[in-house]
Amino acid sequence: MKKWFTWALMAVLIISLFSGCSGSDEKKAEAKKTKDGKVVVDFWTFWGSETRRPIIEKIIDDYNASQDKVFVKHTFLPWGDIWTKNLAAIAAGNPPDVIINDINAVGHRAKNDQAENLSKYIKDDSFKENFYPELWKTVEYKGDPYAVPFNTDTRLLFYNKTAFKEAGLDPNKPPQTWEELESYAEKLDKKSGKKYDRIGFYPLWGSFGADSWMMNADNGQSYIDENGDVKIATKEKVKALNWIKGYNDRIGVEQVNAFKADFGSEQSNPFIAGKVAMMVDVATFYTQIRDYGKDMEFGVAPVPAVSEGEKNWSAGGGFVAEIPKGSNSPKEAYDFIKYLTGTEAQTYWAAQNFDNVANKEAAEKALSELKGTDKEVYQAAVDNMEVTKLFPVPVDAPDYQSKINPMIDAVLLGQRKASDALKDAQKSVEGSIQK
Structure with missing residues (x-):
């Protein structure tokens, strides 16, 4: 998104x-x-x-x-x-x-x-x-x-079936919830000493950003609802942002950045290259796999829902x-x-x-x-x-993303608490709309 x-x-x-x-x-x-x-x-x-x-x-x-x-x-x-x-x-x-x-x-x-x-x-x-x-x-x-x-x-979860088999996971049963996604990710990680050879999953790689995960967790609700009310600091979005940060805490920000530095497109795409086992991307990403994946064995599934019984919301x-x-x-x-x-x-x-x-x-x-x-x-x-x-840019707050994204970055870098950062972002956007 x-x-x-x-x-x-x-x-x-x-x-x-x-x-x-x-x-x-x-x-x-x-x-x-x-x-x-x-x-x-x-x-x-x-x-x-x-x-x-x-x-x-x-x-x-x-x-x-x-x-x-x-x-x-x-x-x-x-x-x-x-x-x-x-x-x-x-x-x-x-x-x-x-x-x-x-x-x-x-x-x-x-x-x-x-x-x-x-x-x-x-x-x-x-x-x-x-x-x-x-x-x-x-x-x-x-x-x-x-x-x-x-x-x-629309965004789908792409997963490497060969990697699933190596990790002892059923290649025909992709994760359905965030909890399963996290569990699968840890099993799919491969390391040589402290260095990662393969990362099972990292939520911000692909084309499903922090805003999309927060929407997914909040029953499909974006930052601003259809009535113009600001919905940035909800408990569901705070939970989602902390969940994303949990991957930084587990893998390490430096490790994430170092791993990402080698990413490219086509054959060098991290999923196609086998460096990432699961990734959320647009459905048309399949054409890159088809053209450059050399008979890669993969599967597609809906983006996992935040928990069992919830809808698996996607973004487009x-x-x-x-x-x-x-x-x-x-x-x-x-x-x-x-x-x-x-x-x-x-x-x-x-x-x-x-x-x-x-x-x-x-x-x-x-x-x-x-x-x-x-x-x-x-x-x-x-x-x-x-x-x-879909989330059209609100006519009363065209710059709202510029008020939210720095707060998200501060949380992911460990500089601020998610609840406080999103409350400040909400106040800032509400003020912009009132003006």
């Missing part, structure tokens, strides 16, 4: 630079048209890789061939530039017609009048039923949709298709978005990319096009959406 928070916060900071500069009151230019009279829809994405660009352009080509009124033109912009250039274009009154944007900052763009309100186009309330409810909630601002969910992700993020404020052709842009987020296009995207999509029917249909381990892992990801939570 921490990566998504970082991306969302980056998006919010960019938005703040351009808020109040929208050119929405300026006279719009006429829609651009092709020689044969088709309305041109300029579609911006950051998908320029050899893998993803052909897939999105195939979807665009299929849409263009499916009707004779709209021509979609794909514009690729690098990840680091696309959102800044989008907001600059909105401010200048010349934005793209459709853009792929961060799901967790939709509310901020809506509040700052940087995205079109889609309620004028979405007349049928049943439309939102096509998408996972948790995703749809993120695209609404004051009850109206300002984007349509495109893709998403995603991207949306959005019409920037001031588009010359919003009606045509929305027609393309309907196609882009429809079952056919979403099924193709999911199966070709091994990516979690927002359209529920498409996610299920993609399974029929997958086989073997591909299908097994994708099924686990689809099932996991039921317990996957």
Whole structure:
């Protein structure tokens, strides 16, 4: 979840630079048209890789061939530039017609009048039923949709079955609770003297940060609830933070840092390299194992629940298709978005990319096009959406993470008590919201 928070916060900071500069009151230019009279829809994405660009352009080509009124033109912009250039274009009154944007900052763009309100186009309330409810909630601002969910992700526990067998653990019975996770981790540790050759598990490696573990422990509740009430210093979150610190205490902060220093990507990823026996990561991490793991024997399972009888909450993020404020052709842009987020296009995207999509029917249909381990892992990801939570950056506290993370770091370094640090973080965020 921490990566998504970082991306969302980056998006919010960019938005703040351009808020109040929208050119929405300026006279719009006429829609651009092709020689044969088709309305041109300029579609911006950051998908320029050899893998993803052909897939999105195939979807665009299929849409263009499916009707004779709209021509979609794909514009690729690098990840680091696309959102800044989008907001600059909105401010200048010349934005793209459709853009792929961060799901967790939709509310901020809506509040700052940087995205079109889609309620004028979405007349049928049943439309939102096509998408996972948790995703749809993120695209609404004051009850109206300002984007349509495109893709998403979810976190799973990956575990090394070979290491399980070596440690005398059943490779078909992954840990179900935090207590089991800790017990398994100690059995999976391998040491040469004081040096670790393999660490069974460390909760902050992978893509499930301290905030996600605290959410997992607190019945899926993030730092701020749906009513805007701050829920940082709950007893469940304090317990979770102390549990994470317990790994630092057992392994040693210096040992953790020294072990992490050798981490890399692909073959050097600690899980793929056999240096870590269990790790929580996005479901699509499987493609790295498949491509670089040399027939690695592994399993996937839901993130363990805090205790028996509790739900095993996971965390996710995603991207949306959005019409920037001031588009010359919003009606045509929305027609393309309907196609882009429809079952056919979403099924193709999911199966070709091994990516979690927002359209529920498409996610299920993609399974029929997958086989073997591909299908097994994708099924686990689809099932996991039921317990996957998203946490949009609150419009009243866009910088709340910057007030919480230093407190968490202080606890993990042994400088502060978890209860005191989280109480201070709660007061700070509450003060920010009141202002």
